[in-house]
Amino acid sequence: MQRDALLTQDELDFIQTMQHNPQLNVRDATSSLLVNGGSQIRDLLTRLAAHEQVTLQATFENQQMTFPLQLVEDEFHALHLRLGVPSIYEDGPKVRPWRLVLDEPVALENARGHPGPMRVHEVSFKGVLLEVRNKTKPPRHFALWFSPSGYERIALRGTFEKETENGLYAYQLNQDAKDETERLRQFILQQHRLTHPALHQ
Known part of the structure; x- marks a missing residue:
């Protein structure tokens, strides 16, 4: 050369x-x-x-x-x-965000990765349905981490909405960071693909 x-x-x-x-x-x-x-x-x-x-x-x-x-x-x-990344809704008596029902509840974690008493049963891009263990009173607001198995953890910020008939607590999500919202939407889209494989082929 x-x-x-x-x-x-x-x-x-x-x-x-x-x-x-x-x-x-x-x-x-x-x-x-x-x-x-x-x-x-x-x-x-x-x-x-x-x-x-x-x-x-x-x-x-x-x-x-x-x-x-x-x-x-x-x-x-x-x-x-x-x-x-899409927002997924389901029709019913009223249109609402599609909810992913988790096979096993996932504990919300603090910033250090330690699980607390709150467990996620259902999640959408707009809200979560939580169980609160150890007879802990549900907080008005929370800022914790959602760590589903096999996925990078996602920061969630929620505001209490209501207690359901079966003793779970509904929270509306109000994410601060746009990238955290996108990561949550991406996670929900991936789970929607697994739940409805024919649609995503």
Whole structure:
């Protein structure tokens, strides 16, 4: 190789390997959205997404999924529309967020990872249904960690709503950090896939 070459042979080989690696060239089909229908529709959606909350809604059986359309900028400063993690709702006497019923209740933990007396029985992106053990009075507010098995723990902040007929306590979630809300939605979406595999094929 010439003395004044910009790259060594090893560096060139590495770049070529990266370029031809099929795993690195696969796009995430769930996060990108191709909009057909002309530039006027695309421009309108882009303007709306830049200034307002725009969603895409799908209805199936007794459930609804609402996907936020987000305007993202790539490394070349080009703007693209991307589907966000959906909010899942179920129909009934009134439309409410889809609740994941846990097989085993999960203890909420403090910041150090120690479990407390509160156990999660059901969770949605808007609220949780808790059992409080050790005859502890349910708090008006809590800020604890939800650590389902096999997942990174998620910070939850809740405000007491009501006691149910079977002695559980309903809390409305009011997350401070947007990324914690997204992680909770992602967890619920993953569990929804396991519960309704035919829908997510």
